[in-house]
Amino acid sequence: MRDRNGNGAQAPDRPLDVAVIIGSTREGRIGADVARWFTERAAKREDLVLDVIDLADYPDFPGSYPATPTGAMTRFTARIARADGFVVVTPEYNRSFPASLKQAIDFAYDEWHAKPVGYVAYGFDSRGLYAVEHLRCVFTELHAMSLRDWVGLHLVGESPGPHAERDERAVTALLDQLVWWGLALRDARARRPYTS
Structure with a gap:
């Protein structure tokens, strides 16, 4: 078995490379705080290696899709290609996800396959459900496997309490599924290249 560059054998039990993508670039956002909360929990696992990709760190993404990829697009796409799986951290804006996230998703294609x-979504009463449902449609089109379980955080007007335990359980369920699917699909891609 060879790595994605064709060099040497991969250890089948090596940790899963997971890109955690912070989808909001809005000034005053709390997306980085939510991502930090999530990655603190995910980092306790020995079966994951995390790469946090904050879209706010790419101010040189083009405003419109160019004919030739820019350096920022190429750097972003390379990080997506290295990952074995993804966790998207997104707010819910007007019953969907931010335009900044959609733009970044569209910069890659084969790299998501x-x-x-x-x-990990956050918002008001829906806890980001509508953003997640829209993202599921987008990632299905990109031949990616959306996980059933997700983390939804209510961040407006809810005091600390019993929901904290529920959120912890949701993180565990998400990560367990991510590892299972990530390892299975990594092995499948190594044995047989994916075709779309």
Whole structure:
């Protein structure tokens, strides 16, 4: 078995490379705080290696899709290609996800194929459900495997309490599914290249 560059054998039990993508670039956002909360929990696992990709760190993404990829697009796409799976951290804006996230998703294509995608969403009463449902449609079109379980955080007007335990359980369920699908699909891609 060879790595994605064709060099040497991969250890089948090596940790899963997971890109955690912070989808909001809005000034005053709390997406980075939510991502930090999530990655603190995910980092306790020995079966994951995390790469946090904050879209706010790409101010040189083009405003419109160019004919030739820019350096920022190429760097972003390379990080997506390295990942075995993804966790998208997104707010819910007007019953969907931010335009900044859609733009970044569209910069890659083959790099998403046959890899699992999990979601950590936040918002008001819906806990980001509508953003997640829209993302599921987008990632299905990109031949990615959306995980069933997701983490939804209510961040407006809810005091600390019993929901904290529920959120912890949701993180565990998401990560367990991500690892299972990530390892299965990584093995499948190594044995047989994915075709769309």
